Amino acid sequence: MSPLAPTADHAWLRPDAPALGRQILAVDASGPLVETVGAEVADLTTWHGGRLAPTDEATVVLTTADRARGVLAAAGLGEPDRAVADLGPEAFAVVRGHGRLAVVGGSDRGLLYGFHHMRRLQDPLGHGSDGTEIHAPTHPVRMLDHWDNVAVHPVMGQVERGYADGSLFYHDGRLRPNLDRVRHYARLLASVGINRVSLNNVNVHRLEATLLTERLDDVVRLAEVFRPQGVAVYLSVNFSSPMTLGGLPTADPADEAVRSWWASAVRRIYDAIPDFGGFVVKADSEGQPGPFGYGRTHADGANMLARALAPHGGEVFWRAFVYNHRQDWRDRSTDRARAAYDHFTPLDGQFDDNVVLQVKHGPMDFQVREPVSPVIGAMPRTRLALELQVTQEYTGQQRHVCYLAPMWSQVLHFPFGEDDAPTVSDVASGRATAPSGGIVAVSNVGADEHWTGHPFAQANLYALGRLAWDPQLPAESILDEWLAATFADESVRDAARSIMTGSWETYEQYTAPLGVGFMVRPGHHYGPDVDGYEYTPWGTYHFADRDGVGVDRTRATGTGYAGQYPEPWASRFELSETTPDELLLFFHHVPYTHRLHSGKTVIQHIYDTHFAGVERVEEMLATWERVREQAPRPLADRVRERLEEQRRSAIEWRDQVNTYFFRKSGIPDNRGRTIY
Amino acid sequence: MSPLAPTADHAWLRPDAPALGRQILAVDASGPLVETVGAEVADLTTWHGGRLAPTDEATVVLTTADRARGVLAAAGLGEPDRAVADLGPEAFAVVRGHGRLAVVGGSDRGLLYGFHHMRRLQDPLGHGSDGTEIHAPTHPVRMLDHWDNVAVHPVMGQVERGYADGSLFYHDGRLRPNLDRVRHYARLLASVGINRVSLNNVNVHRLEATLLTERLDDVVRLAEVFRPQGVAVYLSVNFSSPMTLGGLPTADPADEAVRSWWASAVRRIYDAIPDFGGFVVKADSEGQPGPFGYGRTHADGANMLARALAPHGGEVFWRAFVYNHRQDWRDRSTDRARAAYDHFTPLDGQFDDNVVLQVKHGPMDFQVREPVSPVIGAMPRTRLALELQVTQEYTGQQRHVCYLAPMWSQVLHFPFGEDDAPTVSDVASGRATAPSGGIVAVSNVGADEHWTGHPFAQANLYALGRLAWDPQLPAESILDEWLAATFADESVRDAARSIMTGSWETYEQYTAPLGVGFMVRPGHHYGPDVDGYEYTPWGTYHFADRDGVGVDRTRATGTGYAGQYPEPWASRFELSETTPDELLLFFHHVPYTHRLHSGKTVIQHIYDTHFAGVERVEEMLATWERVREQAPRPLADRVRERLEEQRRSAIEWRDQVNTYFFRKSGIPDNRGRTIY
Incomplete structure (x- = not known):
């Protein structure tokens, strides 16, 4: 099944792992993806000594709801439970009895997900008790956005914010002729339930815009690779395309010629790709064109595209990442954190049904620690998707270990109100509200032989899919699943678990204290530069002076951002005493001697966490050294090389941040450690 | 003569200007450049109503020393003075008498310089008294280095540190087919006595390296354009060329195959360009390869190339810009300012006669204020060239007015010892010492219609040539010469003079106080970023903390750099009391409350100069507004647009620097002005 060499890095679809392959299996189902399931099963049994057999001889039977009655009977599993008849197309049931089991997909797609569920289990038959168990995805949209450019961009490269070598799809101005690795990637996505992928960067440059027109054949070829895995393809489009590609004098969404240009462009796509997903749009953001240029609202812009797509069943993912990126740092009244809320909440209810508003998890931009974006709780009449960043732009760029599932879990469970409020x-x-969106995330995968630069970053992609399917899964269980699927050796799994557990907090420790962000090198965003963004137009300030640090976002004396939250958050964030320590500097400007709930002063907290973070990285490296010989090569060496860079970089972070705040505050470390 | 349209910007060779063109002229001289002089004369008289005539009828006679006796007699100017016989080839004499005059070139080249001297005069016949006046260049080497790339470099662009559009020579990977503007550029150079030009960036990338081999035809074509103006062409070469171009396994200067590779490469060049000048080399610097890679000294490396060039009369310009650009900011013992001295002075006397060591004027990198490099006074047995930067990398990038001649004058007159010591x-x-080098400067010219981005930046190119010819010329006289040659309207000249006079000090005021440098945005170096280089590997720190600022470079407690100077400088720079205010922070770390010789505290000086600098820019803009209608278009609008950007940028500098130091020091401005 896998087009990759057996020695290649298969990520968590390690061919030697699945216990399921030792079973006697039968596939009796309907739908186009059944072929995919069949091929997976055939491949598994070849590797593991199981075999295919007629339904009545099989220990594991794979079927779809439309055939469940007959198949279950033949398999000796009796009548299907009533729930089996009600399965949604992406759901599946596991029916157990008499030492046998059946997987029943709500459709062929549900069956594919059910197959991968079984594939993951160490003991498929032993797992669970007799009866019927239903699995259904929580979020209908489970999507990955690729920020891949077709041509190498002079500043941003082949993949914008990509840290895993080039693009899986494109190389140097064209689609790769060999798409075998994309084929395996599509399998990886299906195996964790991802059902949508966007194929190009949201900053749509000139050449990339033509994917919509002249280069549509490239999209057709990619769609052919993703289709057998149940993954629909999307394109990022440039709002000005009617002008740049169509030669029209305007891209005004109210203009009839513009609408009709989009309608025919969309028609051509669906002629070629009947199951095309739709568009992703970054408009009026960081220099991209959009409806503001024509005095129109974002609802006008999104709906115009939505109406071109609607007749074909397509949808628009419209990004809410709109803010003034030409801010004056001297102007303390403007607050980038407020921007998405201020721009979009007045439009609630104005978006068409096939528009999904895609909102970053925090109000800024994927920092290691941010409060949850208040927009998400404030637009009940709009389909909202949560946007996460699997690619580690601000969390170590896949040179540092940073297992992000705990952060995502925290975001997903954040309630907009008291504890029982909708999360x-x-x-x-x-x-919580009728229209549903889902989870969209920026992919961290590239042409790198280990897919993600740092092999441990594969776990983030895995976890993203698993949490999008079921946000109740604990981050540590997901990590265990991933470890079991990825590493054969138990000592390696134990070491990796120990390295990855808490790695998000570790990264936070040696980089950004107490909710202050953006202390990174401008442009590429790797490594420390405390003042790097302090006097820029990007709206990302910490306001550190000799007395204190932090941004006053209170209603009383600051930008008022705290007031964008519902209670009790608005009141909690308003006061430093009720703001959680980890977000203190996001909401308040406080003296270095301010005492945290932890009992430490802010300045001592900064010193302590930065020293502790580096110590933790030293331990990570030592842990890996102990098991490195047991780990597969070249992965083992790659991990070591990355951990060494993480150590170097963490020390650099520690020393720069500590020195910066020592030079500012003049307050020495109370333990007398070296600050330069 | 000029290949440019009459409406084009001719810079200081304005066709309507020269009074010389109204004279009756004769050319009776020998040598290839006489044709150039003849064409200039013919062109002038056509424009201005003068005419060519036989020698005995002419009021102005142009000749060369070898014919001087006969020609002066025929012109009724009697016997040539004894000095005329001793003229060097680049010198010329002006012989006046009976209301007529002769220009006698030491050779055809001297005649060309003499012609341009006369061209500059408002009243050629009225100027000066009867008798013989000798003009000879002070510095034998008067050279411009172009940092032009043939192909657009992904980071550095077509011209590295170029602020005047693309390259005059190359466009997008190839030599420009039309070299008319290069032809005019060569005239501009000859008119101010420039005699050498290097054709490509000192960072020699892959494609550019082939100018030496496959692309030699491009060099031939450029040499043909520069030759009639007496300008020899040079190439920047990559030290690794024997490997990258020649396929050898090494570029070790001691390797026989390497030496013979260079010898034949050089032979091929001289077969094609008999008057080729030689090489410029940046080796072991900022990532460029060099002799260190083979355990050889810079003398070994330079001499190897020199020996390939010597049989043909070529020379090597070897740059002394060698330092550790991977420094650790935590290491206070390493000092980039020391590097050139430490690397090169031990090699004094080891370089071959046709090697010129090219030393930047300051120990760092072309900051708006630096002390003079101590290397220049410390290598008496080495040919040394002073390297200046006409392109305004750190002085406003030709968006800001910054007339640099006063700075260069100051550098040229710096004595290495008491006042009468050699400068x-x-x-x-x-x-001062037997072997002579000269002046080398990085060009500020590009494909821009005004040559230099900011039209006023033309004056820097002009002044560079004039100072290289005669360092005793006062900067203000050079400015007057340039104004007279460039602008027809007196009110425009007055306005430009007022804007440009003191503009270097103004730029210093609103950017870098008291000798502290590098408070610029990393990478492109435009605009403020006080901490931008503070925690980088580049060795450019200011060490500002809440108590004070500056770098301790004393022998007593600092890096010892002050000790690289001869007395009295070593002692003067050692103590803050005897260090000039403008260099205080270059040599000393002092409290913000330290009192300057001016009577102000350091912090108040920072505030005052930043406010004053912006006020001065406001005046500049107002001054230009008053005369803009009288100035030629589109130049007038270009100047206004640049002045507006200068104002915006100066305000940004003022506010960032003041805010930075206020946040650090906590000391308010004693005049209560706005600090953000």
Whole structure:
């Protein structure tokens, strides 16, 4: 099944792992993806000594709901439970009895997900008790956005914010002729339930815009690779395309010629790709064109595209990442954190049904620590998708270990109100409000032989899919699943677990204290530069002076951002005493001697966490050294090389941040450690 | 003569200007450049109503020393003075009498310089008294280095540190087919006595390296354009060329195959360009390869190339810009300012006669204020060239007015000892020590219609040539010469003079106080970023903390750099009391409350100069507004647009620097002005 060499890095679809391959299997199902399931099963049994057999001889039977009655009977599993008849197309049931089991997909797609569920289990038959168990995804949209350019961009490269070598799809101005690795990538996505992928960078440059027109054949070829894995393809489009590609004098969404240009462009796509997903749009953001240029609202812009797509069943993912990136640092009244809320909440209810508003998890931009974006709880009549960043732009760029699932879990469970209020996940899943969006995330995968630069970063992609399917899964269980699927050796798994557990907090420790962000080198965003963004137009300031640090976002004396939250958050964030320590500097400007709930002063907290973070990285490296010989090569060496860079970089972070705040505050470390 | 349209910007060779063109002229001289002089004369008289005539009828006679006796007699100017017989080839004499005059070139080249001297005069016949006046260049080497790339470099662009559009020579990977503007550029150079030009960036990338081999035809074509103006062409070469171009396994200068590779490469060049000048080399610097890679000294490396060039009369310009650009900011013992001295002075006397060591004027890198490099006074047995930067990398990038001649004058007159000790110019000219080098400067010219981005930046190119010819010329006289040659309207000249006079000090005021440098945005170096280089590997720190600022470079407690100077400088720079205010922070770390010789505290000086600098820019803009209608278009608008950007940028500098130091020091401005 896998087009990759057996010695290649298969990520978590390690061919030697699945216990399922030792079973006697039968596939009796309907739908186009059944072929995919069949091929997976055939491949598994070849590797592991199981075999295919007629339904009545099999220990594991794979079927779809439309055939469940007959197949279950033949397999000796009796009548299907009523729930089996009600399965959604992406759901599946596991029916157990008499030492046998059946996987029943709500459709062929649900069956594919059910197959991968079984594939993951160490003991498929032993797992669970007799009866019927239903699995259904929480979020209907489980999507990955690729920020891949077709041509190498002079500043941003082949993949914008990509840290895993080039693009899987494109190389040097064209689609790769050999798409075998994309084929395996599509399998990886299906195996964790991803059902949508966008094929190009949201900053749509000139050449990339033509994917919509002249280069549509490239999209057709990619769609052919993703289709057998149940993954629909999307394109990022440039709002000005009617002008740049169509030669029209305007891209005004109210203009009839513009609408009709989009309608025919969309028609041509669906002629070639009947299951095309739709568009992703970054408009009026960081220099991209958009409806503001024509005095129109973002609803006008999004709906115009939505109406071109609607007749074909397509949808628009419209990004809410709109802010003034030409801010004056001298102007303390403007607050970038407020921008998405101020721009979009007045438009609630104005978006068409096939528009999904895609909102970053925090109000800024994927920092290691941010409060949850208040927009997500404030637009009940809009389909909202939560946007996460699997690619580690601000979390170590896949040179540092940073297992992000704990952060995402925290975001997904954040309630917009008291504890029983709807959470982020409730909004994105449609449980809280009628229209449902889902989870969209920026991919961290590239042409790198280990897919993600740092091999441990594969776990983030895995976890993203698993949490999008089921946000109740604990981050540590997901890590265990991933470890079991990825590493054969138990000591290696134990070491990797120990390295990855808490790695998000570790990264936070040696980089950004107490909710202050953006202390990174401008442009590429790697490594420390405390003042790097302090006097720029990007709206990302910390306001450190000799007395204190932090941004006053209170209603009383600051930018008022705290007031964008519902209670009790608005009141909690308003006061430094009720703001959680880890977000203190996001909401308040405080003296270095301010005492945290932890009992430490802010300045001592900065010193302590930076020293502790480096110590933790030293331990990571020592842990890996102990098991490195047991780990597969070249992965083992890659991990070591990355950990060494992480150590170097963490020390650099520690020393720069500590020196910066020591030079500012003049307050020495109370333990007398070296600050330069 | 000029290949440019009459409406084009001719810079200081404005066709309507020269009074010389109204004279009756005769050319009776020998040598290839006489044709150039003849064409200039013919062109002038056509424009201005003068005419050519036989020698005995002419009011102005142009000749060369070898014919002087006969020609002066025929012109009724009697016997030539004895000095005329001793003229060097680049010198010329002006012989006046009976209301007529003769220009006698030591050779055809001297005649060309003499012609341009006369061209500059408002009243050629009225100027000066009867008798013989000798003009000879002080510095034998008067050279411009182009940092032009043939192909657009992904980071550095078509011209590295170029602020005047693309390259005059190359466009997008190839030599420009039309070289008319290069032809005019060569005239501009000859008119101010420039006699050498290097054709490509000192960072020699892959494609550019082939100018030496496959692309030699491009060099031939450029040499043909520069030759009629007496300008020899040079190439920057990559030390690794024997490997990258020649396929050898090494570039070790001691390797026989390497030496013979260079010898034949050089032979091929001279077969094609018999008057080729030689090589410029940046080796072991900022990532460029060099002799260190083979355990050889810079003398070994330079001499190897020199020996390939010597049989043909070529020379090597070897740059002394060698330092550790991977420094650790935590290491306070390493000092980039020391590097050139530490690397090169031990090699004094080891370089071959046709090697010129090219030393930047300051120990760092072309900051708006630096002390003079101590290397220049410390290598009496080495040919030294002073390297200046006409392109305004750190002085406003030709968006800001910054007339640099006053700075260059100051450098040229710096004495290495008490007041009568040899100056920088004495060293570079060979007056102080036997071997002579000269002046090398990085060009500020590009494909821009005004040549230099900011039209006023033309004056820097002009002044560079004039100072290289005669360092005793006062900067203000050079400015007057340039204004007279460039602008027809007197009110425009007055306005430009007022804007440009003191503009260097103004730029210093609103950017870098008291000798502290590098408070610029990393990479492109435009605009402020006080901490931008503070925690980088580049060795350019200011060490500002809440108590004070500056670098301790004393022998007593600092890096010892002050000790690289001869007395009295070593002692003067050692103590803050005897260090000039403008260099205080270059040599000393002092409290913000330290009192300057001016009576102000350091912090108040920072505030005052930043406010004053912006006020001065406001005046500049107002001054230009008053005369803009009288100035030629589109130049007038270009100047206004640049002045507006200068104002915006100066305000940004003022506010960032003041805010930075206020946040650090906590000391308010004693005049209560706005600090953000």
